[in-house]
Amino acid sequence: MQPNPLRIGTRGSALALAQAEETRDRLKAAHGLSDDAFEIVVIKTSGDRIQDRPLSEVGGKGLFTKEIEEALLDKSIDIAVHSSKDMPTVLPDGLELTAFLPREDVRDAFLSPKARTLTDLPHGAVVGSSSLRRQAMIRRLRPDIEVVMYRGNLQTRMRKLAEGEVDATLLAAAGLKRLGLEGEITSYLETDQFLPAVGQGAICIESRSGDTAVLQMLAAIHDPETQIRLDAERAFLAVLDGSCRTPIGGLAVLENGTLRFKGAVLRPDGTEMYEAERTGPAADAVAIGEAIGQELKAQMPADLFAEH
Numbered sequence: 001m002q003p004n005p006l007r008i009g010t011r012g013s014a015l016a017l018a019q020a021e022e023t024r025d026r027l028k029a030a031h032g033l034s035d036d037a038f039e040i041v042v043i044k045t046s047g048d049r050i051q052d053r054p055l056s057e058v059g060g061k062g063l064f065t066k067e068i069e070e071a072l073l074d075k076s077i078d079i080a081v082h083s084s085k086d087m088p089t090v091l092p093d094g095l096e097l098t099a100f101l102p103r104e105d106v107r108d109a110f111l112s113p114k115a116r117t118l119t120d121l122p123h124g125a126v127v128g129s130s131s132l133r134r135q136a137m138i139r140r141l142r143p144d145i146e147v148v149m150y151r152g153n154l155q156t157r158m159r160k161l162a163e164g165e166v167d168a169t170l171l172a173a174a175g176l177k178r179l180g181l182e183g184e185i186t187s188y189l190e191t192d193q194f195l196p197a198v199g200q201g202a203i204c205i206e207s208r209s210g211d212t213a214v215l216q217m218l219a220a221i222h223d224p225e226t227q228i229r230l231d232a233e234r235a236f237l238a239v240l241d242g243s244c245r246t247p248i249g250g251l252a253v254l255e256n257g258t259l260r261f262k263g264a265v266l267r268p269d270g271t272e273m274y275e276a277e278r279t280g281p282a283a284d285a286v287a288i289g290e291a292i293g294q295e296l297k298a299q300m301p302a303d304l305f306a307e308h
């Protein structure tokens, strides 16, 4: 039994809170604990403060984790709950991703009051997205569409959509499902056409290396399959030095101990895409992810990620 409550650090957005609560509820169920065994500590990050510019302009990944990692290191929290998609590939010394929850839907969702799918949108329609990957993939599939920058939390984005500021938007299905907003999804973008971001749909827990009490507690809610998939995806991203400036997609799936990995890099304007795919034993997850990263690096022109 924990003498002191386990302090769970999280950002304050509705999605971040839902993820922290899901983690707490899984820990409660696994260990037969009550709510008083936990304290959810909300931490405001630089990423939450900056709302008016694309994340790729202000420094990208890391913006949503820095202040939370400082709280882990100074021991004002015990664990941090994150969207794996938002995690940099390199963590500060002394911190590790020590657990992954079972992965949610990895797909991107299409939301529009005007058309059922991206393909059905009228010529010249306006689609809102702040993700360079989604922007590039939309432009690749529909060069006629105007893609506009679209930030803000989920609720803000849905309001802008309802008010007709854009004709459609793309969001991670996982986030909408976790918020009980699955009903807002018009259709799904299948992963063979529209490769998700590395880590999409996976909640990860970060804690201090060697904090054995916490590690023991987390072991009961950890999903090893999600970890294997994320090991491959994060190794892939690390080779490409992926940040929010780079349109990159990557997805690992596991079938009977075999890992299948597909990665893609795109020119931001959607005019070029380079893809690679490979299968191998789950035990080689990191090597497979790295190999795909190297393969794409060798294929793609050096200026692919240059500003346009």
Ligand SMILES: NCc1[nH]cc(CCC(=O)O)c1CC(=O)O
Pocket (backbone or CB within 6 Å): 083, 084, 085, 086, 170, 171, 172, 173, 174, 175, 199, 200, 201, 202, 203
């Ligand atoms: N970058 C924001 C972010 N980080 C994680 C999710 C969704 C949840 C997930 O992928 O686990 C989202 C919102 C979105 O992309 O629609």
